[in-house]
Amino acid sequence: LLWLASVTDGVPDPAKRELLMREETFRQTGGGVALTAAEQKLDAHLRGLKEKEMAAAQFPPAMHFFKAKPLIQKSPIFKLLQQMPKGGALHVHSSSLVSVEWLVKNVTYRPHCYICFTWDNSVRFLFSDRQPFPRWDCFYWQLLETLRAKIGDAAGFDNSLIQHLTLVTVDPDGEYPSQDVVWEKFEKVFIATAGLITHAPVLREYLYKGLAELHLDNVMYLELRSGLSRTYELDGTVHDKAWILKTFQEVTKKFKAGHPDFLGARIIISVHRALEVPAVKAAVKEAIQLQKEFPDVVAGFDLVGREDSGRNLWYFREALSLPADLGVTLPYFFHAGETDSEGTDVDQNILDALLFNTTRIGHGYALAHHPLAKEMSRKRNVAVELCPISNQVLKLVSDLRNHPAAVLMSEGHPMVISSDDPSLFGTTGLSYDFYEAFVGIGGLKANLGTLKELSVNSIRYSSLPAHLKEAGYAMWKRKWDAFISAHS
Amino acid sequence: LLWLASVTDGVPDPAKRELLMREETFRQTGGGVALTAAEQKLDAHLRGLKEKEMAAAQFPPAMHFFKAKPLIQKSPIFKLLQQMPKGGALHVHSSSLVSVEWLVKNVTYRPHCYICFTWDNSVRFLFSDRQPFPRWDCFYWQLLETLRAKIGDAAGFDNSLIQHLTLVTVDPDGEYPSQDVVWEKFEKVFIATAGLITHAPVLREYLYKGLAELHLDNVMYLELRSGLSRTYELDGTVHDKAWILKTFQEVTKKFKAGHPDFLGARIIISVHRALEVPAVKAAVKEAIQLQKEFPDVVAGFDLVGREDSGRNLWYFREALSLPADLGVTLPYFFHAGETDSEGTDVDQNILDALLFNTTRIGHGYALAHHPLAKEMSRKRNVAVELCPISNQVLKLVSDLRNHPAAVLMSEGHPMVISSDDPSLFGTTGLSYDFYEAFVGIGGLKANLGTLKELSVNSIRYSSLPAHLKEAGYAMWKRKWDAFISAHS
Numbered sequence A, B: 001l002l003w004l005a006s007v008t009d010g011v012p013d014p015a016k017r018e019l020l021m022r023e024e025t026f027r028q029t030g031g032g033v034a035l036t037a038a039e040q041k042l043d044a045h046l047r048g049l050k051e052k053e054m055a056a057a058q059f060p061p062a063m064h065f066f067k068a069k070p071l072i073q074k075s076p077i078f079k080l081l082q083q084m085p086k087g088g089a090l091h092v093h094s095s096s097l098v099s100v101e102w103l104v105k106n107v108t109y110r111p112h113c114y115i116c117f118t119w120d121n122s123v124r125f126l127f128s129d130r131q132p133f134p135r136w137d138c139f140y141w142q143l144l145e146t147l148r149a150k151i152g153d154a155a156g157f158d159n160s161l162i163q164h165l166t167l168v169t170v171d172p173d174g175e176y177p178s179q180d181v182v183w184e185k186f187e188k189v190f191i192a193t194a195g196l197i198t199h200a201p202v203l204r205e206y207l208y209k210g211l212a213e214l215h216l217d218n219v220m221y222l223e224l225r226s227g228l229s230r231t232y233e234l235d236g237t238v239h240d241k242a243w244i245l246k247t248f249q250e251v252t253k254k255f256k257a258g259h260p261d262f263l264g265a266r267i268i269i270s271v272h273r274a275l276e277v278p279a280v281k282a283a284v285k286e287a288i289q290l291q292k293e294f295p296d297v298v299a300g301f302d303l304v305g306r307e308d309s310g311r312n313l314w315y316f317r318e319a320l321s322l323p324a325d326l327g328v329t330l331p332y333f334f335h336a337g338e339t340d341s342e343g344t345d346v347d348q349n350i351l352d353a354l355l356f357n358t359t360r361i362g363h364g365y366a367l368a369h370h371p372l373a374k375e376m377s378r379k380r381n382v383a384v385e386l387c388p389i390s391n392q393v394l395k396l397v398s399d400l401r402n403h404p405a406a407v408l409m410s411e412g413h414p415m416v417i418s419s420d421d422p423s424l425f426g427t428t429g430l431s432y433d434f435y436e437a438f439v440g441i442g443g444l445k446a447n448l449g450t451l452k453e454l455s456v457n458s459i460r461y462s463s464l465p466a467h468l469k470e471a472g473y474a475m476w477k478r479k480w481d482a483f484i485s486a487h488s
């Protein structure tokens, strides 16, 4: 393309201009996708809809998602995206997989559910067949059934529980003035949820429900990041990690049996980056072992928790080199670059993730500012897991048009769309995040080819073995063709 | 660098990692600048200061400038930047060159100054030796002297005038909820200022004062965008554009005589993009003529006004091809890509600016999202004029860490820093914008080399002929060396 740089005489040739514009469009995500006549028809329709939304007084991607959500729900583009087969969700955390409504309205109404309010205004739950012992953070456990009867206003009480289990609020800017504040609440919610979903019978239903919500949104595959926290029975018996993986396997199998158009689900074992090196070392060893036992389920390993306040990947290098040292493979799916602090040690995580041969990059918010890491990631086909709503709610960016992934999309960088913590942000499935990526980050130039590529990418860059990718693609293609013929 | 992409065995070599990190640093703006021992000392000091500011509870670049300004003024980095020789200011508009305080406290106190309040709550000024005639937008002109005497509270009144002549406010988010609102006020301010600064005796002092403010901030050169609006005398006589250019030439000469360390000033003739093609055609012709008459003063031509609501460059292609058609040269300095509407016709301005051989790109906010245009701009050495505070106040981006120029800086894209409309934003000189670019956009990895390159760039990418660039660089270098020895 060097000829493009040649100095013109100042009177641009319209044909050459047209060519340059087309070449630039060609480079974007999905720019090389050839659209059928029917797809072109739908594409033109989508463009018209998008022009309208971009010209409206309120542009949802420029607003905080909690305020934009009702507008998005009314958007005809969003409704189309809900119908669209979106492939797989590759970046979702197990503690926030299922809508909070279900947890509160269904799970907390079950017998033997105890609640406790902590000194720092948080809640804990516990299922138990006897009065639970006081714990350091919880002195007084009450049976929820009894408490609800005492309070009377069940609807109001349930609403207050929902507030404890999600970040959603009518005043996000007031309630979360800084990243520190929103992350604090974020970690609190995880702890509050734990008592509910680590109860063995609940977990089983919870996972099933999670797959069902994705399926309802036309998502056919899941890679779930999970710490495999100990699960407990009513009598206090606890189950180990193998039990959870087996349960996950069974639930997935059962769901697939009832929904033959669902491809499957796998787990990325995750540990918190607050741990010390020896603990992470042990976790890596355990993950290697569990992957050997459950090769169909365990996709690999990740470190989670806020990067800005946690330890960086290089700090854990001894632990992360373990598989190579032992001569075994353990695919990594590192969170990296979920930060806006440029040039700090945390900002370095992206390069280190690549040096440790990460299979994908979780978020990679900072990748666009790292030209070398960006090149490496592209050449090695390491996809970025873009979670727009998460980045906005966790205050990396307010107007999503300024999300640095706009740069990556314009260059066709390997990328998939995911939801990170749907229940915390008040989303289900992937349609909300697809909306933000397609309308906000992609802008008017993102088209149906972009959507098609992003969907296919979620199978292409999944951890599935080649033959399952092929089967998954064929399954997706049938759905896609049906979607196109229904909407063009 | 292909070897970098080779898959490692999963145990990164620390030496190789170090090399990659250095290579990435090398690519950034100023990454290739070799620092002397004294410079390295100052650089280490700067890094320490920056780490402190990034760790503080309030981080100025993440805040609206109107709120961040008092914090910035206290910053030791800012104080250093004020002392630093910053080269030239290449993107400043003539209507907003000089602090509003001077206009109100000095100019409006002169005799024969009339004021009029319009129906839409704006003001007009006029110097006249008799009672001015009513105009369509102004029915009742009052002598300011009389009005002030009547009102009594001069301080309060002057403050209200200042409000009319700047965008500064304590509540920017409340007062300017959208780009439309802030741009409306923006255009209003320009009209309000016009009556003051197009009065011939005022203009002369105004230009001198403008150079003095830049000089005080250690800026030694100016390229001023000006529409060369008609200037008037007390008796109503008007002067043509040649008169203004001559006046500008005289004022610059006088200022240089009193300040031998000032390099000079030139004008980029600008017309509003609201005009029709024939009017722009006429303006281009006139600019060609004026450049012939004042080759030392006239640097070239630009189209100004809000891109999102104005006409795009391609619309004016017939007018912009005129110089080439006539076989003459008229350098262009186009505003382009001052938008966050990706993929629209406006977004196309960047590519078109390049096709019309623009010498620099004003703002280029959207450039990072245009991989092809970015390549062309880089290969042709077309620098971007980055005006961070302007982009924030005009609501393209709230947290400056998300400014897309972070991508350009990480790649060492040709770039200069400027202030756009200092008086409207409440800044003088370039130090505020340098602060935002250095601390916010550049992050921790931007260093003294970055600052040095940005300063030199303003001479390198100026419109000056080669011999003056050399002289300018030598002058800058002496100042730089003095700055370093004073601060290391």
Ligand SMILES: [Zn+2]
Pocket (backbone or CB within 6 Å): A091, A093, A335, A362, A420
């Ligand atoms: Zn995550």
Ligand SMILES: [Zn+2]
Pocket (backbone or CB within 6 Å): B091, B093, B335, B362, B420
């Ligand atoms: Zn401008």
